[in-house]
Amino acid sequence: MGKSPEEIYNERAKRIQDATQLKIPDRIPISIEDEGVFVSHGGFTWADVMYDVEKAKAAAKKIFLDLDQDTHALPFILCPAQIYDILDYRQMKWPGAKLESNRLDNPNNVYQFMEPDAGFEAMHPDEYDRFINDPTDYMIRGFWPKVSKTLEPLKNLPAMWHINSYTRLPLLAPFGSPEIANALEALIEAGKEAIKFNQALTEYVLEMVNLGFPPRNLAGCSEPFDFIGDYMRGTIGRMLDMYRHPEKLKEAVEKVTPMIMEQVLAQAEAKLKLLNDAMPQGRHLKHVAMYLHGGAGGFMSNEQYKEFYWPTLRSLLMGIIDAGFTPYMFSEGVYDDRLEIIKDLPKGKVVWHIESDVFKAKEILGDTCCIEGGPPASIMNAGTPDDVKAYAKKVIDVCGKGGGFIMGVAHSLLTAKYENVKALVDYTKEYGVYQ
Template sequence: MGKSPEELYQERAKRVWDVIALKEPDRVPFLPTFTFFPVNYAGLSCEEAMYDYDKIGAAYRKALLDLEPDMFNSPYLTLAIGPLLEILDYKLIRWPGHGVAPDKTYQFVEGEYMKAEEYDDFLFDPTDYMLHTYLPRVCGTLAPFSRLPNFPMIYYTRFVAGLTPFGEPEVGEAFEVLRRAGVESQRLVGKAVAFGQEMQALGFPAQYGAFAIAPFDYIGDFFRGTRGIMVDIYRRPEKLLALLDKVTRITIQSTLRSLQATSVPVVFIPLHKGIDGFMSLEHFKTFYWGSLRQLILALIDEGLTPCVFWEGHCESRLETIRDIPKGKAMYRFEQTDFAIAKEVLGDTVCMRGNVPASLLCTGSPDEVTAYCKQLIDVAGKGGGLIIDGAIGIPDEAKPENALAMARATRQYGCYG
């Protein structure tokens, strides 16, 4: 007789948590990260997936039931965001129908959204900077916020002058935009909660309870741009370090707040600009790892498990990033050599990922099976390994290859 969903749920959760705690599980867990793969698999367009909350839920459900991973990731808070992007007229993303073809995924538009001379403004009062300068710049419909008053100056009879901007029709419209965006966000969160409950009933635990970002990437990706932040390392290192410190504290605070609404104690932290080839090891330690480690340790202190995604190659960083408590986190790697990583990190943190995107998109199921078997042989001894694609399951992966990955993990990943 087959296992009940509840038994499967417990078994899958234990399997993953054993690996995180560096205990040998019953078998290697299979945690495929989905983005638009389920969408292509179900024959939806990316545009439909970003706008139709029910269709994307159905697409994810189908992929999960067919691949039977040990945990699921939800499509709602990062994928089905078309309506929200439209309400905000958001400039950092191009999406289907808005700069990208209907069958293509949304893409990030990097820019210098914060100018070099604005460090002091951000440092002095982050909320004021976001309201007056940053949000009007990155959200077309929030542009009138640049006319908001200085809030500390709304006091005693001075409130007359302080309140006049709120009477302007454009400012009122911007507040109406925020309200509509808030209602849409609530709908999305509602869908995410319902999807999580449905998956739990089907026997799948959730992968993540919250998302965070490395402080260096927060500033580099969304504020200064790659050129901006890389040059700041030389031109204004003290200001950059001061802002990194501030952003670290804000990130810890907001991550802990967002986790109050969920029982899933895992925080996903994808990384971008600190990998091999981007900066020297010395700069990495000073500008990248210092603040990221602070974030990781703060989360672990609160009983949470950071899942840190090291993109690209990170071989030169392994000795440095080993400096975290044992058995308390998960490191996802894209192209880092798992044999080397196992040797350096094997007694500290479990590792996940590595099946190449090129193989999953253009290879054959036999090749995928052979690759997974070898990965388990090389990096799976005694536990510590979780199978996933190097960048999750690529959007254009052949379905038969994703299925081969699932099968190979079950076939070759058993212990004992």
């Protein structure tokens, strides 16, 4: 008699947990985020999956069943395109968009993030104080009117803190304007689309759990510096601010850190409850993901990293750890010079995904943190299955030694060949067994 899905689920979760805690599992676990491959493997375009969550679910389910790795991940679409259309969203261009100004011409192209000052007006340096003093008010009346053409009228709303008594109620007059009414109706419409999307993804997660695949992560959040740098000031803005407005930049980053903590822990707790209700005896992974952007080599020096990036990142990591969860850190870009800095963490409590030199990361971080990595995009996209196996063998021989390693891929799989991804999974299962 074969194993039940719950038994398979628990075996897979234990394999990941053992590696995370720097123990030696039965074999090297495999956890690949499908990203772009699930779309082509499922026979769809990016326009298809961004506008039809059922197609996205079907494609994601197919690739994880076909790969048969140790985890599953959500379809890599982040947000239904209907919401982008409703909001006339300026931070993104995507295939199939209703408006030509928002549309990528090729339906097979993945969505493209638009930098502040490229896709929309960024938060100005002189708005730091406004954001720091009242982030919620700034986001509603300052930021969203810039990011969304539909929500531009919100800039005319009154400051709600000022309406504190019956004498101030006439200040509600802007809510009676057709422009504000249209913006609020659009938010309701976007909210309904979000409810449908979230319900569909919940169904997908429960289906994958019942098929024996633990979720790769419970929740995700922005790193505090990236919260400001990526979405509000932009790459150029944040780099200039380290020289021109260093204290304001640090103050803003410190302001959002506890707010991010509260949000991501609430999200993780809710997802964990969902899993416990679905599989009470399950060994559920408790990973919380962060994808790091602005701290990569080339964006700042090590001294700047220690001044602007690491203090709030470490504070957030420790808060997640203290709450009983495991940070899963995807360090995008070159992190070779940061390894000695990010080693300052409790042993066996953090997973670091390394895009650059995974061998150096194993050497420096291996006695403190679990390492995840694998073949680079050049091999996954342009190589052969034999090329993939040869690289995987080297990674397993070096990084798999002594445990504490998860096999993945170094970079995003937006254009990788499916046969190469399958070869990586199958070879790791065969060669990555601990004797």
